[in-house]
Amino acid sequence: MALQLILGGAGSGKTTLLYDELIRLSMEHPKQQFFLIVPEQFTMQTQKDIVTRHPCHGTMNIDIVSFARLAYRVFEELAVENLAVLDDMGKSMVLRKVAAAQKRQLVLFGGQLNKSGFVGQLKSMLSEFYQYGVTPEALKEQMEKGDMGQVLQGKLTDMNVIYRAFQAFMRERYITAEELLDVLCRVAERSRLLRDSVLVLDGYTGFTPVQYRLLGQLLKLCREMYVTVTATGDTDLYGPGDEADLFDMSRKMAGKLKCLAEENGVAAKQDIRLADRPLKRF
Numbered sequence: 001m002a003l004q005l006i007l008g009g010a011g012s013g014k015t016t017l018l019y020d021e022l023i024r025l026s027m028e029h030p031k032q033q034f035f036l037i038v039p040e041q042f043t044m045q046t047q048k049d050i051v052t053r054h055p056c057h058g059t060m061n062i063d064i065v066s067f068a069r070l071a072y073r074v075f076e077e078l079a080v081e082n083l084a085v086l087d088d089m090g091k092s093m094v095l096r097k098v099a100a101a102q103k104r105q106l107v108l109f110g111g112q113l114n115k116s117g118f119v120g121q122l123k124s125m126l127s128e129f130y131q132y133g134v135t136p137e138a139l140k141e142q143m144e145k146g147d148m149g150q151v152l153q154g155k156l157t158d159m160n161v162i163y164r165a166f167q168a169f170m171r172e173r174y175i176t177a178e179e180l181l182d183v184l185c186r187v188a189e190r191s192r193l194l195r196d197s198v199l200v201l202d203g204y205t206g207f208t209p210v211q212y213r214l215l216g217q218l219l220k221l222c223r224e225m226y227v228t229v230t231a232t233g234d235t236d237l238y239g240p241g242d243e244a245d246l247f248d249m250s251r252k253m254a255g256k257l258k259c260l261a262e263e264n265g266v267a268a269k270q271d272i273r274l275a276d277r278p279l280k281r282f
Contacts, residue, residue, distance in 0.1 A: 003219060003261040005254055006228045007237070008274030014228040015202055017274065021226075022200055023054050026062050032223075033061060033197040040066040042203050067211060068177065071184040074191045083183065086174040091123050094174075098165040105161050107154040125159065126166065130178035131208040136163045181210045188217045199225045206253045216260045229254050237271075 008014045026034050038046050047064045051057055065073065075083070086094065096119050103110045112118045128134070139160045143153060170176070175183070188194055199222045207215065219225055231237055231247045237254040245251070261268045 001219060001223065001266045002269050003225050003227070003257060003266055004269040004272065005257065006226060006272045006274070007231050007235075007254075008228075009232040010230060012274040014230075014274060017272075018200060018202055018226060018228055019050060019053055022062060022198075023050070025198065026060060027055070030061060033193060034063065034200065035070065035194075035197055036062055036064045036200045036202065037067065037070060038064065038201075038203045040068065043069070046202075067214070068180055071180045074184055074187065074193060077193050078187055078190055080183070080187060083180075084174045085180065086170070086176055088123065090174070091126070091176060092119050094169055095119050095122050095126070095162070095166060098169050099162050102161050102165050106158045108151070109155075109158040109162070122159075122162065126163065127176070127178055129163065130176055131210060133209045136160050136167070139163065178210075181214050185210070185214050185217055188214070188221065191221070194218065194221045197222050201225070201227045203228070204253070205230065206249050207256075212256060212260065215257070216264055219261055219266045220264050227253075227257060 006014050006018055022034060022036060026032070036046060036050070043064055043066055047059060050059050050062060050064060054060065054062075063073070074080075096113070099106070099109070099113050099119070099122065103113065109118075109122075139156055142148075143156050143160070148156075199218055204227075215225075229237070229250050231250045231254075235247045235250070237247075237251045238258070239251075241248055241251050241255075258268055260266075
């Protein structure tokens with residue numbers, strides 16, 4: 001079990017180096033399982049890149065997945081009960097239904113429900129709540145502090161009402177796409193597919209709390225984990241941060257990953273820095 005970060009600025013060749021090393025390892029260890037995890041919108045392009053670069057022109061024992069697709073792969077392996085996942089359209093319909101049912105309790109939102117795009121804004125807000133672990137109890141605690149304006153207080157009150165009604169409707173019926181990784185966290189340790197695999201993450205500038213929680217579990221299960229981090233050679237990723245810094249998100253990601261490795265008793269290899277190499281892309 002080991003973690004290694006690959007550091008470099010945009011166009012320095014992080015992805016090229018990573019893919020070539022991944023292909024080399026996959027050919028040397030044909031019985032090993034390799035997962036290349038990228039954002040959902042990059043999966044098809046990444047598959048094309050791997051097939052093009054691979055001497056056998058195939059992905060072979062390399063699985064190119066997003067976090068959600070990885071979850072489904074594990075659910076299929078473990079025969080997890082078929083989960084009814086609510087898509088964005090279904091989520092909007094449920095929100096419209098529960099918000100209309102709670103209309104009399106809404107302080108500010110009651111008159112806005114029929115306005116174009118309003119339910120979409122509610123859906124986006126709820127998605128953020130699920131991804132960052134914000135619960136109705138956390139909203140209530142924030143409201144009780146009382147150090148906010150009347151408008152904000154009213155918005156939080158309404159969101160709390162809608163959030164609770166949404167959860168009550170969803171309970172034992174559906175789960176949202178954002179909850180898939182919560183389920184994966186609960187069953188990951190049972191997966192033989194993940195155990196002793198090699199995980200490679202590319203294309204991320206940071207992770208949500210539930211993704212970090214999952215990565216902490218995966219670090220204990222996998223043989224090795226490689227992660228690309230965008231940062232120029234003179235960037236101190238482990239020093240004090242500054243939110244105005246261009247690479248502050250990269251600093252936070254690198255620091256959090258190293259903390260996860262330490263918390264889970266996983267060795268952190270020396271970072272690979274590509275700063276001194278000529279730019280590949282440009």
